Amino acid sequence: xxxxxxxxxxxxxxxxxxxxxxxxxxxxxxxxxxxxxxxxxxxxxxxxxxxxxxxxxxxxxxxxxxxxxxxxxxxxxxxxxxxxxxxxxxxxxxxxxxxxxxxxxxxxxxxxxxxxxxxxxxxxxxxxxxxxxxxxxxxxxxxxxxxxxxxxxxxxxxxxxxxxxxxxxxxxxxxxxxxxxxxxxxxxxxxxxxxxxxxxxxxxxxxxxxxxxxxxxxxxxxxxxxxxxxxxxxxxxxxxxxxxxxxxxxxxxxxxxxxxxxxxxxxxxxxxxxxxxxxxxxxxxxxxxxxxxxx
Amino acid sequence: xxxxxxxxxxxxxxxxxxxxxxxxxxxxxxxxxxxxxxxxxxxxxxxxxxxxxxxxxxxxxxxxxxxxxxxxxxxxxxxxxxxxxxxxxxxxxxxxxxxxxxxxxxxxxxxxxxxxxxxxxxxxxxxxxxxxxxxxxxxxxxxxxxxxxxxxxxxxxxxxxxxxxxxxxxxxxxxxxxxxxxxxxxxxxxxxxxxxxxxxxxxxxxxxxxxxxxxxxxxxxxxxxxxxxxxxxxxxxxxxxxxxxxxxxxxxxxxxxxxxxxxxxxxxxxxxxxxxxxxxxxxxxxxxxxxxxxxxxxxxxxxxxxxxxxxxxxxxxxxxxxxxxxxxxxxxxxxxxxxxxxxxxxxxxxxxxxxxxxxxxxxxxxxxxxxxxxxxxxxxxxxxxxxxxxxxxxxxxxxxxxxxxxxxxxxxxxxxxxxxxxxxxxxxxxxxxxxxxxxxxxxxxxxxxxxxxxxxxxxxxxxxxxxxxxxxxxxxxxxxxxxxxxxxxxxxxxxxxxxxxxxxxxxx
Numbered sequence: 001x002x003x004x005x006x007x008x009x010x011x012x013x014x015x016x017x018x019x020x021x022x023x024x025x026x027x028x029x030x031x032x033x034x035x036x037x038x039x040x041x042x043x044x045x046x047x048x049x050x051x052x053x054x055x056x057x058x059x060x061x062x063x064x065x066x067x068x069x070x071x072x073x074x075x076x077x078x079x080x081x082x083x084x085x086x087x088x089x090x091x092x093x094x095x096x097x098x099x100x101x102x103x104x105x106x107x108x109x110x111x112x113x114x115x116x117x118x119x120x121x122x123x124x125x126x127x128x129x130x131x132x133x134x135x136x137x138x139x140x141x142x143x144x145x146x147x148x149x150x151x152x153x154x155x156x157x158x159x160x161x162x163x164x165x166x167x168x169x170x171x172x173x174x175x176x177x178x179x180x181x182x183x184x185x186x187x188x189x190x191x192x193x194x195x196x197x198x199x200x201x202x203x204x205x206x207x208x209x210x211x212x213x214x215x216x217x218x219x220x221x222x223x224x225x226x227x228x229x230x231x232x233x234x235x236x237x238x239x240x241x242x243x244x245x246x247x248x249x250x251x252x253x254x255x256x257x258x259x260x261x262x263x264x265x266x267x268x269x270x271x272x273x274x275x276x277x278x279x280x281x282x283x284x285x286x287x288x289x290x291x292x293x294x295x
Numbered sequence: 296x297x298x299x300x301x302x303x304x305x306x307x308x309x310x311x312x313x314x315x316x317x318x319x320x321x322x323x324x325x326x327x328x329x330x331x332x333x334x335x336x337x338x339x340x341x342x343x344x345x346x347x348x349x350x351x352x353x354x355x356x357x358x359x360x361x362x363x364x365x366x367x368x369x370x371x372x373x374x375x376x377x378x379x380x381x382x383x384x385x386x387x388x389x390x391x392x393x394x395x396x397x398x399x400x401x402x403x404x405x406x407x408x409x410x411x412x413x414x415x416x417x418x419x420x421x422x423x424x425x426x427x428x429x430x431x432x433x434x435x436x437x438x439x440x441x442x443x444x445x446x447x448x449x450x451x452x453x454x455x456x457x458x459x460x461x462x463x464x465x466x467x468x469x470x471x472x473x474x475x476x477x478x479x480x481x482x483x484x485x486x487x488x489x490x491x492x493x494x495x496x497x498x499x500x501x502x503x504x505x506x507x508x509x510x511x512x513x514x515x516x517x518x519x520x521x522x523x524x525x526x527x528x529x530x531x532x533x534x535x536x537x538x539x540x541x542x543x544x545x546x547x548x549x550x551x552x553x554x555x556x557x558x559x560x561x562x563x564x565x566x567x568x569x570x571x572x573x574x575x576x577x578x579x580x581x582x583x584x585x586x587x588x589x590x591x592x593x594x595x596x597x598x599x600x601x602x603x604x605x606x607x608x609x610x611x612x613x614x615x616x617x618x619x620x621x622x623x624x625x626x627x628x629x630x631x632x633x634x635x636x637x638x639x640x641x642x643x644x645x646x647x648x649x650x651x652x653x654x655x656x657x658x659x660x661x662x663x664x665x666x667x668x669x670x671x672x673x674x675x676x677x678x679x680x681x682x683x684x685x686x687x688x689x690x691x692x693x694x695x696x697x698x699x700x701x702x703x704x705x706x707x708x709x710x711x712x713x714x715x716x717x718x719x720x721x722x723x724x725x726x727x728x729x730x731x732x733x734x735x736x737x738x739x740x741x742x743x744x745x746x747x748x749x750x751x752x753x754x755x756x757x758x759x760x761x762x763x764x765x766x767x768x769x770x771x772x773x774x775x776x777x778x779x780x781x782x783x784x785x786x787x788x789x790x791x792x793x794x795x796x797x798x799x800x801x802x803x
Contacts, residue, residue: 127687127688128687129685129686129687129688130688131687131688131691138688138691138692140688140691140699141691141692141693141694141699142693142694143693143694237694240694240695240696241692241693241694241695241696242692242693242694285731287691287699287701287731287756288691288693
């Protein structure tokens with residue numbers, strides 16, 4: 001402790017004793033407003049550490065006497081949201097998809113909820129804009145393998161497609177015409193050329209004529225005599241312009257030789273029924289949805 | 296080379312300077328606690344002008360939200376209303392949507408240029424007469440002088456030990472200040488909601504918490520700014536004193552002490568005259584300093600702290616009347632006239648000084664912005680159309696090979712009546728439209744009813760199978776919106792919106 005504190009000659013203020021290059025530091029008092037704000041901050045901090053989680057300890061931070069946690073707050077907010085939506089969600093659970101479509105308020109709620117659920121669950125395969133990709137159907141268009149009515153979409157969502165764990169899943173299988181030796185490569189070439197003509201694409205006329213019979217014997221059972229497909233088996237319409245696995249001659253030949261067959265999970269095991277209904281309505285609203293089937 | 300000036304041998308006839316050594320040790324301290332200013336009450340023309348302005352400006356502030364203006368339909372009947380919840384600004388017959396916020400920008404530009412104009416004409420007239428800080432401080436000082444007495448009584452009270460009388464006077468003053476502050480904050484919120492309803496809700500404790508919060512903040516700022524900080528707000532917090540230096544010129548009218556007439560000042564005037572000394576008109580009575588709310592001496596010249604409130608003019612004129620000298624030792628004058636008078640020319644101000652290029656340019660800019668806004672306001676359309684195209688996916692190929700694009704069309708009906716608009720697509724061959732939603736209708740055009748003063752958004756799919764379009768990555772076309780069944784009073788409005796139709800780029 002310095003007993004003899006030097007005072008600055010000019011201002012009369014005591015100095016701290018620190019000198020840099022001959023410049024002495026004055027020991028001016030802190031501004032009072034600053035000091036009181038500082039004291040206030042200390043008081044606030046003390047109260048805060050008692051009330052809220054604060055001191056990190058080996059077993060976790062001190063919990064604070066209010067018992068607050070960010071996770072708990074999130075839980076509370078989710079519960080509050082669930083309580084607030086309960087009436088609407090109950091109605092969605094009770095009504096059929098077709099009936100929800102008739103109620104504008106429920107429809108808007110379901111579309112918004114479906115859009116949110118879509119982003120979490122469906123985007124990895126179908127894309128954020130639901131435009132799909134090679135092997136993953138575009139949900140915006142008007143071509144539906146298993147049906148585009150609200151009910152059909154709901155069933156697809158609920159039970160999935162070729163999903164082994166769900167006994168009610170949509171099931172079908174296209175034979176491996178090529179690798180199982182059902183058709184020779186020449187026959188596959190001919191039938192592929194015929195398939196190209198169905199949608200008005202260019203093809204070898206001679207091969208296509210030969211392929212017509214092969215089609216009638218091997219393919220028409222599922223895809224129909226006219227090639228327009230059959231939604232009972234998820235057999236694609238071969239006369240339109242949309243191709244899940246590509247629309248060139250080579251793509252068609254590859255698909256006949258060793259068919260790709262997509263799998264979609266059954267969402268009944270992962271999502272509650274209200275969310276699945278909301279998803280069905282959202283997907284139905286993307287532009288290609290077909291009118292509800294009337295009994 | 297160092298030039299050495301011999302100051303000792305200066306000639307006897309030196310110029311007398313009135314400069315203050317601002318960097319003298321006692322003047323250069325960076326921090327000094329505030330010394331209380333006890334402005335004396337002034338009486339005279341400018342004080343009366345300022346009281347008139349206080350009454351008028353506070354009157355406008357307190358009365359404006361209570362004015363009613365009948366509007367049709369559900370629109371609020373408050374003349375001036377900033378309706379945040381419904382995103383509308385109402386000003387008598389004008390209604391502004393958020394999309395038209397540029398009108399507010401225009402008003403702010405007018406306010407800015409107007410401030411430049413007034414400053415180059417009359418110096419800091421805004422600071423001295425119209426700034427809320429000045430108006431409320433004036434009101435607070437008036438309350439103070441009514442309760443504690445004028446300057447001398449207040450100085451005595453400040454110095455007096457605490458007594459029942461002092462405590463009660465101070466408490467009563469604070470109470471009145473607080474009531475004024477609450478009224479200030481309390482009336483601010485009435486501009487944002489229906490005033491009578493909000494008043495009732497405030498009293499009964501049912502108003503939204505944001506209203507109470509706003510009132511609390513504005514009460515606190517009014518109370519501290521006008522009651523305690525006063526001139527410090529102008530000197531330390533406000534940027535305008537710094538900017539004014541660039542706005543003033545030699546011909547701006549500013550409050551000036553005419554040193555050429557006042558100096559040399561003598562407190563004992565007759566004695567000095569008897570001694571044969573040169574005597575100016577200033578008798579050094581310090582009245583100009585005593586009335587100054589900023590705590591400065593106008594005789595030091597134009598300075599940053601001076602808000603040009605002209606109270607020193609009133610104080611000095613009263614003194615000049617008493618000692619039988621002409622008024623105007625302190626007056627509004629220009630630095631050019633001041634310099635001319637210092638040089639011995641007897642020049643007086645005339646209104647011609649108001650007309651000069653800078654003023655004409657400022658006025659031209661101010662009036663130009665105002666007229667442009669007025670023109671655009673009277674000619675603006677009551678129909679607005681916005682189109683938001685779907686971006687993910689940009690387009691969808693349909694099973695027949697057609698290409699489909701999605702658009703969200705927003706139709707803004709700014710009129711206070713329900714209207715129906717026909718939406719159609721133009722310049723896109725083979726286009727068909729489909730409306731998403733309850734109807735799912737298809738067609739070449741749709742009739743869309745829009746409620747009064749509302750925005751309606753509809754989702755539209757546009758498809759075409761035209762070979763020229765679907766092989767193009769981008770094609771331009773137009774959405775057309777035509778009003779149907781217009782009222783006889785107003786012509787039918789039409790709007791078009793340029794849109795893009797996306798297709799495959801043909802590279803695949």
